[in-house]
Amino acid sequence: MTAPLVVIGDVLLDIDIVGSSSRLCPDAPVPVVEQAEERPRPGGAGLAALLAAAAGRQVVLVTALADDEPGRRLRAMLERHLEVAAFHLHGGTPCKVRIRADGQSVARLDAGEGRALDGPVGPRVTDAVAGAGAVLVSDYGRGVARHRAVRSLVEELSGGVPVVWDPHPRGERPVQGVRLLTPNEEEAARLAAADGADITGSGLPAAGRRGRHLGRTRDVEGVAITLGADGALLCDGSQAPFLAPARPARGDSCGAGDSFAAGTAGALADGASLAAAVTEGVHHASEFVRAGAAAAFADRLAETGTARLVHERGEDAWDIVERTRRAGGTVVATGGCFDLLHAGHVSLLQQARRLGDCLIVCLNSDASVRRRKGPSRPVTPAADRVRVLEALSDVDAAVVFDDDTPAPLLERLRPDVWVKGADYTGANLPEAETVRAHNGEVVLLPLLEGRSTTRLLSTTRKGNAS
Structure with missing residues (x-):
């Protein structure tokens, strides 16, 4: 039996309130959203794990969950499709509510500031990481990637298992032995600035300089900077970086980064090279956006109960x-x-x-x-x-x-x-x-x-x- 992909990171409850709008509120210049429907889905590392499972892969999600109503909703949605190895989240489950009308976001409401604090994680977490075929650390800056016991477990893999680290500006530095770091352009700029690097500009030239800098300072084998519609730029110490171009895709890009990271980690689990894995990750992200991105994913979960969205x-x-x-x-x-x-x-x-x-x-x-x-x-x-x-x-x-x-x-x-x-x-x-x-x-x-x-x-x- 193939060893599972283990996704480690912070889970959020994402809810889209979706409707239409044809008029403004009489007491304020804001749209009135009518015929609104609630579309919940796991966010953060939960979305990355579900996307990997949707591609037919065995997945274990290592995360922290609170025993509150949003936390129970998350667990119920996730456990239908993958194994959840969770330890205690201190505080309320993070929730992000987007209000959307006619395909556009008009407001976002954030609640829940739960954090994963140091402490015991339990044998399920220990066994999951030890038995991983590949690891994706989906760091959303809420403590799971900072947890001492979790970091120690990942470090003990000693480079024998490919580790992909999807960073967050408020997150943690990767552990030693990480094979691939996957920031987007903004994250790469912030991470480089946090190191004191004065790398100005935008586009491919600046991304290449930042990628090479992060590869040196973060002690990782490769850095793949996602560039939205332009694909992803891989800097792996070669003389010139490798660009994996994206296929044309229109739609809501929310969650595309998670799709890229999940696709890349899955390809590395199958033995792909860094360039081939990044190319596969870009393909996954493009197809995710073409299929309607996270909103369609939530629809599929609500209508059929299946996580399968990414197809051949x-x-x-x-x-x-x-x-x-x-x-x-x-x-x-x-x-x-x-x-x-x-x-x-x-x-x-x-x-x-x-x-x-x-x-x-x-x-x-x-x-x-x-x-x-x-x-x-x-x-x-x-x-x-x-x-x-x-x-x-x-x-x-x-x-x-x-x-x-x-x-x-x-x-x-x-x-x-x-x-x-x-x-x-x-x-x-x-x-x-x-x-x-x-x-x-x-x-x-x-x-x-x-x-x-x-x-x-x-x-x-x-x-x-x-």
Whole structure:
């Protein structure tokens, strides 16, 4: 059995009060939030642990919990998905309440100043850290990462187990042997300033200087500074830092840093290099934001009781379709092999995306392509075709299907518009009946003349023969 990922840190109760607003309060210039709903979720290290569990990983959360109503709510939410090894939190459970209207935060209320004070932690905590396959310290400055017994347990791992330290400006210095420090830009600037370093500026140059400084002064193997939409910059003592770029993602970024740290720690637990782990962490964070971030995570917990939110790339389509429909948008889909992506494909996808609010590509699996095109196809395997398609700004997601036609997939997807190229004019489309049965429509779009994968391959073979 694989050793678990152990997440160590402070847990908060995050609550979003979500509604709509169309008017101001008569006695003050503040919005009136109507039809408000409460969406609770674990925050801090609790969110990082849940995200790791949502990716299918065995997780143990080492934290401090108070025996109050928010603390009991947190424990109930967490223990459904992972093991909790908790010691006593002195004072009230920290709670953060965001009031949101029409997708924007209008106020935040903070309560509870509980602290984890030095004292016994119990055998469950000791055994959890000793049996870790990797450790993520999610420090929110409320005492768990400062606790002497906890720090001693992490130090005893002696570098044999990868440790990721996600810092907080009010938190603690990492213990010796930490493999990766993961501050964001603001945290990196504050940490460097706290060391007395005069590193001014912003952007990649300043992040690189701060990363190298923190790597030296904090005695860590690598520093990965998260840069929001620009990804993360890894400084690991190499001649030049490594940039892991983020995929384009729009939405509430609350919790994206926890998603990055959890994804990175999980990859290190699986034996990945620092660069590969940081790249995986950026991917996790991008997908988290694309899926609606923490608000969607809370919805999923409330509606289904499951923590699973981060999926394989092709499965993200269902969250995108659901969000588009909730907003009253139009779902567009198209399909094909998309083997050796060319200008004709790009033109079709650009036209298709303009017809609605999201574009889902139904992609023939490798076996399906072979049945259609012969044993020498596809040239590019499905995983690579998905990656190339999803890198295009006009494609929101790609889903692989193994049937001879996309009809079974469309039965589930139920697009408002199904797009095919004009070369299908007059052809029998077996999936058309499925699309129209759900009030969708089939649309044929013009193609760039002379562009096809078959023609590209034929030209290449002739060139090689000569």
